[in-house]
Amino acid sequence: MNGAEPPGAGLIEETAALFQTAKEVFRNDPAATAILSELEARLSGPLRIAVAGMVKAGKSTLLNAIIGEEIAPTDAGECTRIVTWYRFGTTPRVTLIPKLGDPRALPVTREDGRLVFSLGGSEPEDVERLVVDWPAPGLQELTLIDTPGIASLSQDVSGRSTAFLLPENAPSAADAVIYLMRHLHASDVNFLESFKDKAAGGSGTVNALAVLSRADEIGAGRIDSLISAAVIADRYSRDENLKPLALGVVPVAGLLAQSARTMRQAEYRAMGLLAGMERPERERTLLSADRFVRAVEPAGIDPESRASLVNRFGLFGIRLGVALIRGGLDDPTALAHELARRSGLGQLLQTISALFQTRADALKARAAVVGLEALLQNAGHHAATPLATAMERLQSGAHEFRELKLLAQLRTGGVVLGPELATEAERLVGGRGTAPAMRLGLPPDPSGEAINEAARAGLDRWRIIAENPLTDPSSLDACRVVIRSCEGMLAAIPASR
Known part of the structure; x- marks a missing residue:
């Protein structure tokens, strides 16, 4: 898990048990049962990360870089206008899923080393999505989802991305989003603002990462271009408009x-x-x-x-x-x-791992619970009240969810703490990465003794803050979450205690 796992059953197991109860409640409702099965499947599957951004931001190029193969089309062809899923499969396969009718296989062909798609006579507007199964090691732990350009000249094309990432009365099909931008534009801020959700006590802040794509263009192609891009990315990450909307900004020369x-x-x-x-x-x-x-x-x-x-x-x-x-x-x-x-690809992959993959269980469970919450709101089932109570208990009791909620509050100014304490709290609850070294600000691969010493010091400090009568009462819950995170790190190294 994430170094702060509460005792007892893990979050995925607790959420799966909740879904078993939900299936019993809705056993006579085929439509609801189908939704529950789909949501439940997310718990056991790989983390889903969508790649989004404006037109020509370099989404498909970066996706190919992450996968390590050129399988996502980077031209302006018809397939770039369709939401496309890339997932691990032992045998290469491309499946077209239409809005109406049955899925069908498309031919798998390559030209000059690149995968070439042909819709076989279907129009892009009639296609719900393409699913590419590919034996790439980079897809074993991640399912990547390429989305059409936002703010496209075609409202229909742009609308497909918006509908996928921001569906009405349902959770997004993606557990996290990598948002590409060539520079910080009002359109980028507007999209990330709309991506924020208030469900499950959280916010899009906790599962969105911004990428300053085509970073080499910032320095006009000079060898030191990435240095200039890193300075700009750091400035963007502290921008008051962007900071509440994304966990950070990473510069990447996607083409390279x-x-x-x-x-x-x-x-x-x-x-x-x-x-x-x-x-x-x-x-x-x-x-x-x-x-x-x-x-x-x-x-x-x-x-x-x-x-x-x-x-x-x-x-x-x-x-x-x-x-x-x-x-x-x-x-x-x-x-x-x-x-x-x-x-910059190495830094991006490390950031994805630290912020998303190490927190995969919490992000997947959170998305599933959001979906269950939407189903309950729309169902009006008389037997759903105990289920709603159980779901509320899970949301409020699971420490992983409480960390996500606090992280969102810290980045949006929802907690009354001084700047120094807010920064420390964000780090301790996993805002820079969930590994103990990242939480505690230690060098990589610290000893159990070093983790024990730093975690105990953090625990003592935050207990004092919580007990201080001058601490704002509204911040006490935040203190409790930080204290529990420190306790979780100590519990993970019993031999050093």
Whole structure:
């Protein structure tokens, strides 16, 4: 779990038991039973993360980078106008699920290493979603959902993303959202504001992460572009409009991340030839994309290969790759790994793991409970009252839910604590990551003794705060949640106590 698990049954087991009770209550209602089965399936399945953003934000490109294969179409074809699920499967398969009629399989074809979709005569507006099963290791613990661009010129296309991410009277099909933006725009804030929900005592704040995509463009393709992008991302993360809506902002050069994960031997060879040029001539050649494509030196890179290199890596990626080769990276695998790291992908994957994957049980259970809550509100079933009581007991008693609620309150100014205490409380309840080291502000892989000492110090400090008569009464519940989180970390290391 997350290092602060309450004693007794785990949250997933408790939520599953609640759903068994719900199935008994609604056993004579086929429609409700179907909804309950679908919600219950979320508890045992992988965490679902949707990738959203404005048109041309680089959603499909980043999705390919996370998966490690080019299976999401990145052109402006008809399939980019459809919500597409990418999940793990031992056999490649593409399934079209229409709004009316039965699902049907689509042919699985690849061109130049990329997966190519064909709707087989169906119109995009008649398709509810596509489901791609693919044997990619990156999909074993995550189901990724690509959504059409928000604020598209086509209201119908934009509406598909909004309807999927913000359904009426139902929970979102995604447990968390990665929201891409090229810069902080009012449209981005407006969407994230609407993504916030008040159900299950929580807010979209606890399951939304912003990504400053195409970060290399911020520095005009210079090798230090990601440094400039990191400064801007940090400023955005502290922006008073964005901070209540997302857990953080991560800069990523999506195109470089995708291409580094799928780098080809011929591309490494071309960068090696560029690295061997004299510096003045190389800098002139790489001054612009047009100049590079039209150049005749170095010999051995034909115009088609030059154009492909620009399309896949951009000038930023080419310049960085050449600089790394000149710096001594003479192995294609090592170069690909270093390019991926410097693209910001590594930081993004670590952030996704720290904020979402380590909290997967809580996020999945929260989404399932939101769905059950909506079903109860619409059902009006006389036998549902005890079920509603049990659900309320779970929501208020499960520590994971209480942490999510407090985290949302801390980021939206709903708790009366000073800035320093609010920052510490956010960290202790898992706002920076749920591993004990992240909660306690310790270096990676701390010893049990270090965790014990830091957790006990935090526990003592927050007990004193809770007992202080000057502490605002409205903050006492927050103090209790923080204290319980510290106790959970201590309970997880009994040998060190």
